[in-house]
Amino acid sequence: MKSLWSRFPMSSRTIRQSVAAAGVIASMAFVGMQIRQSNIQARAAAYHAIGIATAEFHRGFDARLNRLATESAYPEAVKRWTLEDWESWERILTADLRMLETILLQVEQGLLPPDAMARLGYNWGPILTNPAMACLWPELRTQVGPSVRKFIEDSTPKAERLPCKIDIQALRDETILGRKKDTTVVK
Structure with missing residues (x-):
C-alpha cells in the first residue's frame, strides 16, 4: 500500500510556498x-468626546440662558432682548454650531455614521423658523464652514424662513454709543 504522500507528490518548495501563502x-x-x-475604538472615542462636550456645554447653562433658549422661539420676546441677551444667545449658537461642525466633519470623514446627528440628539429641525436664529444667522453663516451652512439652510425651506424684524446693529449702536441710529436720514 502506498502512503498518502506518495500518491500526491509535492516538492518541499511547493510545501514552503503553501505555508508562506x-x-x-x-x-x-x-x-x-x-x-x-x-x-x-475611534468611533467610540468620537461619540464619547462629543457626549462630554455636549454635557459640559449644557452644564454651563444657568436660569438666564435657559430663559433665552425658551424665549428665542417667540418673536415678541426677542423684540424685548437687550444687547447682552443677543450677545449671550450668539455665543450659545456659536458653540452649538461648532459642535454641529465637529459632528458633520466626523461623518464626512467616515468616523461617525450618517445618522450620528440623530443618535447624539442634535435635532435642529427647521431652525431658521426660530426668530432669534433668523436674526443671527446672516452673521453666523460667515463664521462656519460650507457643510454647516448647507445643513442649516437645508433644514428650512426658503418660504418658511422667518425674516428678522430686529436691527441688532442699531441696538449695538444705541447700547454702546448711547444713541439711536437715525434711520430717517437720506444718504
Whole structure:
C-alpha cells in the first residue's frame, strides 16, 4: 500500500510556498481585524468626546440662558432682548454650531455614521423658523464652514424662513454709543 504522500507528490518548495501563502493570508486577516477594532475604538472615542462636550456645554447653562433658549422661539420676546441677551444667545449658537461642525466633519470623514446627528440628539429641525436664529444667522453663516451652512439652510425651506424684524446693529449702536441710529436720514 502506498502512503498518502506518495500518491500526491509535492516538492518541499511547493510545501514552503503553501505555508508562506497561508501565513500571508493569516497575517492579512489579523491586520484586517486590528483595523476594524481600531475603527470601533475611534468611533467610540468620537461619540464619547462629543457626549462630554455636549454635557459640559449644557452644564454651563444657568436660569438666564435657559430663559433665552425658551424665549428665542417667540418673536415678541426677542423684540424685548437687550444687547447682552443677543450677545449671550450668539455665543450659545456659536458653540452649538461648532459642535454641529465637529459632528458633520466626523461623518464626512467616515468616523461617525450618517445618522450620528440623530443618535447624539442634535435635532435642529427647521431652525431658521426660530426668530432669534433668523436674526443671527446672516452673521453666523460667515463664521462656519460650507457643510454647516448647507445643513442649516437645508433644514428650512426658503418660504418658511422667518425674516428678522430686529436691527441688532442699531441696538449695538444705541447700547454702546448711547444713541439711536437715525434711520430717517437720506444718504
